[in-house]
Amino acid sequence: VIVDIEHPLLYAIYLYEKVLHKRYNFKTIPPYINKFTRTRHLRKxxxxxxxxxxxxxxxxxKELGKPVVAVLHAAPFPKEVYDNIxxxxxxxxxxxxxxxxxxxAKIGSKKIVVIHHGVDMxxxxxxIPREEARRKLGIPYNVKVILWNDRISPEKDLECFIKAMEHVLREMKEAYVYxxxxxxxxxxxxxxxxxLKKLKETTxxxxxIGWIPHSKVPLLYRAADVFVRTSKHENFGLGAIEAMACGTPVVAPxxxxxxEIIGDATTLYRPGDPLDLAEKTITLLTDRNLYDSVKKYQLTRVQKCFNIQHIAQMYLELYSSLIK
Incomplete structure (x- = not known):
């Protein structure tokens, strides 16, 4: 199998080089190599x-008779893009x-296969003990931590989260926002x-703001009591299943x-509604029975549906079906 890395997503690199390589040999092609070198790789x-x-x-x-799988990580695309490829x-x-x-509708009659992203369990x-995660991140122990972890861009709707947390912080003395x-x-x-500056006026x-090593991301989820996603558009939402895998309930639009990811609608709020987001978050954090139920349900769901070994197997089966 040969993988282009013109769009080198961390997830893709992990999946193809760390998991699937056990049954397939993988070769990555950088976008800047010349056609002769590309052709030499493709023939093999x-x-x-x-x-x-x-x-x-x-x-x-295709000119060399090789089957091609294209993953639509960054959809949507205009119809003209699909017409060309x-x-x-x-x-x-x-x-x-x-x-x-x-x-x-834009792709037409071409075969489309749904293979969810996976999480490394x-x-x-x-x-990871919650107290240990909080100690390493400098977060107090005796608070209820609400985490938002995402890109700061318009489609992620951080404004909705900020407005919701203003309400949560007024209503819950033990609330803590990260x-x-x-x-x-x-x-x-x-x-x-x-x-953000105004929200941060409270202690x-x-x-x-910025990157943290991928190996430390689980600490964020384990330190949190609740993880919130506020995206207006999402092709999948990898952060949601990472949090679920860490035993941290997810609240999302x-x-x-x-x-599709979360399954049960208990922690789903009306999109773009900060008050509904705040109320869903407060209810989850103040009702222990509900919290434990959601935590168990989401953890079981991610283990069953989104384990990266299961996802890798689906890719293996797809590759095998294309090799004649």
Missing amino acids: VDVVHLNSLNIRLAREA NDYVDVYVVPSNFTKYSEE KLFNPN IKGRAVVKNYYDKVKEP KVKIH NATTFP
């Missing part, structure tokens, strides 16, 4: 896997049924700077992929 492989809609690589693979792709893979329904699990974000859209970050808010 059985399947070409695209993490981006790399028309050039898809066309060259459809002839060279055998199968499109999408990470959710939501993405499939949004793209299938050896890295993301409930085994925001970890990556400022990827400067204009939007400039827009939320002032609300019950901690804000970390009742839209896009979240009903």
Whole structure:
């Protein structure tokens, strides 16, 4: 199997190089190599896997008779993009049924397979003691931690979270808000700077802007009592299943992929409604029986549906079906 890395998602690199390599040999192709070198690589492989809609690589693979799998990580795409690459792709893979329904009319008759993203249960699990995670992150022990961890960009709707947390902090003395974000859209970050500054005036808010090592991300989820996603658009939502795998209940909008991921609607709030988000969060944190029930349900769901070993097996079966 040959994998293009023009769009080198961390998840894809992990899945293909750390899991699937046990049964397949993987070769990654950087986008800057010349056509002669690309062709030499392509002649030696059985399947070409695209993490981006790399028309050039898809066309060259098809000219050599190689089956092509294209994963739509960054959908939606305009219909014209699919029109240009459809002839060279055998199968499109999408990470959710939501993405499939949004793209299938534009793709046409091409085969679309849903393979969810997966989570490494050896890295993301409930085994790290909460007290240890909080000590390492400098978070107090005797508080209820509400975590937001995402890119700071318009579609992630950090403004909704900020407004909701203003209400939560007024209503719950033990509430503590931890925001970890990556400022990827400067204009939007400039827009939320002032609300963030105002929210941080209380000692019950901690804000970390920037990257942290991937190995430390489980500490964030284990330190939190609740993880909140506020995305307006999401093809999957990897952070949600990472939190669920760590035994941290997830509150998310009742839209896009979240009903598909989370399953039960108990912790789904009305999209764009800060008050409903606040009320769902407060109810979860103040009702111990409900909290334990949601935690158990979500943890069981992620272990059953999103374990990366299971996801890897689905890719193996897809590759095998394409190799003649």
